[in-house]
Amino acid sequence: MKPILEIQGVSKQYKLGGKRIRRTENFRELLERGISAPFRALTGRANDKVAKEELYTFWALREVSFDVEQGDVIGIIGRNGAGKSTMLKILSRITSPTEGAVTIRGRLASLLEVGTGFHPELTGRENIFLNGAILGMRRTEISARFDEIVAFAEIEKFLDTPVKHYSSGMYVRLAFAVAAHLDPEILVVDEVLAVGDLSFQKKCLGKMSEVSRGGRTVLFVSHNMAAIENLCTRGVVLHQGQLAFDGKSKEAIQYYLNSLSVRSGTGHVVELDGVGDRRSIVAPLLRRLEFLTENEQPLTEGMPIGSRLKVKVHFDLPKLTASFNVGLGFNNNYGQRIFTAHSVFEPNRWEKEHQGAQVLSCEIPSFTLTPGEYTVKVWLDLKSSEADAIEDAAKITVLESDFYGTGKVPWNGAMVLKHRWYLEESVQGNGWAGRGADRAQTTGA
Amino acid sequence: MSTTFELTIRPRNGWQAIDFKEIYLYRELLAFLIWRDIKIRYRQTLLGGLWAILQPFITMLVFTFIFHRMAGVKSDGPPYPLFAYAGLAPWTFFSTSVTQSSNSLIAHHQLVSKVYFPRVFIPLGAIGALLLDLLLSLSLFGGMMVYYRWPVTPALLWLPVFMVAAVLTAAGAGLTLSALNVSFRDVKYAVPFLVQIGLFVTPVIYPVRYLSHRAQLLVGLNPMAGVVIGFRHALLGSEASWGVMGLSLGVSLGLFVLGLLVFRRMENRFADII
Numbered sequence: 001m002k003p004i005l006e007i008q009g010v011s012k013q014y015k016l017g018g019k020r021i022r023r024t025e026n027f028r029e030l031l032e033r034g035i036s037a038p039f040r041a042l043t044g045r046a047n048d049k050v051a052k053e054e055l056y057t058f059w060a061l062r063e064v065s066f067d068v069e070q071g072d073v074i075g076i077i078g079r080n081g082a083g084k085s086t087m088l089k090i091l092s093r094i095t096s097p098t099e100g101a102v103t104i105r106g107r108l109a110s111l112l113e114v115g116t117g118f119h120p121e122l123t124g125r126e127n128i129f130l131n132g133a134i135l136g137m138r139r140t141e142i143s144a145r146f147d148e149i150v151a152f153a154e155i156e157k158f159l160d161t162p163v164k165h166y167s168s169g170m171y172v173r174l175a176f177a178v179a180a181h182l183d184p185e186i187l188v189v190d191e192v193l194a195v196g197d198l199s200f201q202k203k204c205l206g207k208m209s210e211v212s213r214g215g216r217t218v219l220f221v222s223h224n225m226a227a228i229e230n231l232c233t234r235g236v237v238l239h240q241g242q243l244a245f246d247g248k249s250k251e252a253i254q255y256y257l258n259s260l261s262v263r264s265g266t267g268h269v270v271e272l273d274g275v276g277d278r279r280s281i282v283a284p285l286l287r288r289l290e291f292l293t294e295n296e297q298p299l300t301e302g303m304p305i306g307s308r309l310k311v312k313v314h315f316d317l318p319k320l321t322a323s324f325n326v327g328l329g330f331n332n333n334y335g336q337r338i339f340t341a342h343s344v345f346e347p348n349r350w351e352k353e354h355q356g357a358q359v360l361s362c363e364i365p366s367f368t369l370t371p372g373e374y375t376v377k378v379w380l381d382l383k384s385s386e387a388d389a390i391e392d393a394a395k396i397t398v399l400e401s402d403f404y405g406t407g408k409v410p411w412n413g414a415m416v417l418k419h420r421w422y423l424e425e426s427v428q429g430n431g432w433a434g435r436g437a438d439r440a441q442t443t444g445a
Numbered sequence: 446m447s448t449t450f451e452l453t454i455r456p457r458n459g460w461q462a463i464d465f466k467e468i469y470l471y472r473e474l475l476a477f478l479i480w481r482d483i484k485i486r487y488r489q490t491l492l493g494g495l496w497a498i499l500q501p502f503i504t505m506l507v508f509t510f511i512f513h514r515m516a517g518v519k520s521d522g523p524p525y526p527l528f529a530y531a532g533l534a535p536w537t538f539f540s541t542s543v544t545q546s547s548n549s550l551i552a553h554h555q556l557v558s559k560v561y562f563p564r565v566f567i568p569l570g571a572i573g574a575l576l577l578d579l580l581l582s583l584s585l586f587g588g589m590m591v592y593y594r595w596p597v598t599p600a601l602l603w604l605p606v607f608m609v610a611a612v613l614t615a616a617g618a619g620l621t622l623s624a625l626n627v628s629f630r631d632v633k634y635a636v637p638f639l640v641q642i643g644l645f646v647t648p649v650i651y652p653v654r655y656l657s658h659r660a661q662l663l664v665g666l667n668p669m670a671g672v673v674i675g676f677r678h679a680l681l682g683s684e685a686s687w688g689v690m691g692l693s694l695g696v697s698l699g700l701f702v703l704g705l706l707v708f709r710r711m712e713n714r715f716a717d718i719i
Binding site for chain 2: 094133434
């Protein structure tokens, strides 16, 4: 059987800053360009245009080829700007490729945004029909699934209320419910699960895996590695517009995470010299922060849960002293302090006096905070009083990963802890109780 | 949308044939878009659908006063208010359609950049929804006919034909301008101006026979002239200058085809530059 989706050498070129350039080009400029074109051609200056085009263009995708078989559930992974969304837009026919071809053998529906075409003045009922039609459903199909959609969205009571009066949660639930009840052979989904509350996100993931188990073909773009790991059978990694990896989803995620932490860049070094927003008692003393992860690799974009974290703090000591300490505070996105590391807790402290440039390293063998971004506060104490402090000195990202080794990724709470679950044999007292003790069962939530 | 269909996406450049099959497949969506526009147009307004009638009616009153009473412009037979209104009804439809459809792609940019369906539906939907306004304003015209005791003639049977012509003209202009508007925001400034000029170069206020023979031919190049003359013929039984009208209707059809082709050619880049 032929693949349901064939992507052959697809490239997409964008004009850099195209939006701006295009918008300011008005009729007059166009006319001028049009009128002068023949003269430029005559004088041989037409080459200017070619050179200019090279300069102001950018390949969002470059010769990407892969086949999708019926029933494949593919996760498309890559950093921002890797070409994931462009790929989806080409598959959804929103934009056409500059080169290459895509053959689609089946009805394809795409979901690049939740609630496309929703109108605030229309009621929930009206928007279900409108949005369904926009996503490619027939009226009869929408009518047939109407009750299911309403029940899924949990908005029965507000069906005849204009959606402008909905809470944002209700709005998203309704929008996703319509999309979740599409019945295409190929479903293309962009990062739409990033919205909505957690329980609804779970429900959507459930609905999507239901869809994919039904033999449906799904292409799914997400930064949520847990979702990719759970849902997808295959992973495709895009890197700078090119296909970097195509294989089992777990391997693809591994490939992607490795490529993130191995990437050599300067992002892991944070210079603190020029930071003005600091509390310095005498003079700015903190110079630089360096972030390293496993095998002394620079930490640039993020690290999986439970990775090793080493922070090198560079600072100056104005006078000869042994009484200095450095603190590192990790705050979550809500500004709450999740963890403080302080050299005062170090049992094997230095006793010698030091002066001048110093590097004090802090090693955390396993950084077990839940996935997310953390801001790092750094401060230097001299004789137990704060001498220099920078509140938001740096930012680090913990990536979703399979910390427990069960294929389920934790996302709730502040941290992860290794733990086990087992049935007590003395209570249960039957034959199969022991089996549960073999494995660490985790729910993650 | 059948299960056995196969589609190949390739780079597209230059002029393209119009994909009528696809438009047919998605026809329900066009109906939904029209329905949506109708539903939301007069939401949270006090007068609602009355606006559709008030606009041509008040314009008619003002024109009757200024052009008929003060400037002495005569109709070609029927009372001047009837004459003016029969021209203003299709003209109002046209001018509102062009104004709204030329802005429709920009206004619904999220539909362009986040989902695929035949893009022509966006400006066409805006025009389709305004047809209801035209019908409403024509119903008021029925009342005016009774008031002035002006007889209905068999020419009324032509009305659907001229309504189609009005839609084609509005669609031709709307498609071209909406597509241009994506790249050139000049359109936003040009449209109100063009619509204003259009009112005077189209025989809305004055009858065509006021003009010299050569000027009549020139008027025939205006696609809306045929529609306005046609509406008067159908509604009031006015004598129609079939030559001028025929020429003008031909231009309408040409404009419509041109609009479709220009739109089709430019739609390729919409999502990239909108």
